[in-house]
Amino acid sequence: MHRRTFLQTTLTAGLPAASPARQAAQPPQSPQQFDAHEPLVIERPRSGKPREGQVVVAIQPHSDDIPLFAAGTVFKLMDEGAKGYLIRVTNDDMAGPGSYAETVSANARDMMAITKVLGVERTFDLNYNNHMMDNIARSELRARFIFLFRLLKADIVVTYDPWGEYEENPDHYVTSACVEAAAWMAGGAKDYPEHFAAGLSPYSVKEKYYFARFEQRVNRAVDIAPWVERKIDLNLENKAQGPAGEAGQRLRARLDSQGQRLPLLGSDDASANRNYIREFVLQRDRVAGERHGLAYAEQFHYIGPPQDHVAEYVRTNAIPR
């Protein structure tokens, strides 16, 4: 059931029939209360540097999360002027080739390349164990995010949706829950006073782009068509794990050994990998784009800065004393 339908059903079902007097006493229902965080917005490419002076922090539990689900949007935000940082929360020791040590090394190599191709200022590796994040103290991870958000002066975060449904990976839902809490606590004047003694100041995250692998309430579709080739460039670097990397050349070699070939995969490994990613890995973005009349889209639950109704009222109504 759609969340909005569920809420409406929940609010009206199971209540005793109200008397006319009681009905009259209730405030009129505003449809806006079901559109908290604003209704659907199609975010299109913007000219110039409208995000100059802002900082975007992309947070991924694993080396392939941002490349797969949000790279187009992160490229867009940085092209619009935002300074970018990347945080990888785990050491990816459960997803990659060979022994645990070889898996960690392979993902570390990928992360060096991803940092460069994505064009962020730097990546912070928090180095928790892969698949085990439901066993850590959330308050510790939250505190680390708060420190980083204050240090980097994070205006925008991009990560998994803390309310994404059917998410099976504890690294995804623990990371997103801690980011969500840290994003507002970073603006508090009393939380972690030792940060202020060390020279930091309270700093609230103002915009949150939350993506989900499965179901979520989507209120932002980002047109990523201009960044598709760079998104492919980035996904080529996830060689240790995930559906991209060198999957195209592996499929091409397997078919070749069986006496078959796919025209899609071209005549060399480079074109096989690139075409494979465009056809299969970015299929999700084409399907999302179709829903919104775009060639390629990344979908999010977007949360912007809260409206300050008092300041707005003062601005429009205050008169000289």
Ligand SMILES: [Zn+2]
């Ligand atoms: Zn992941």
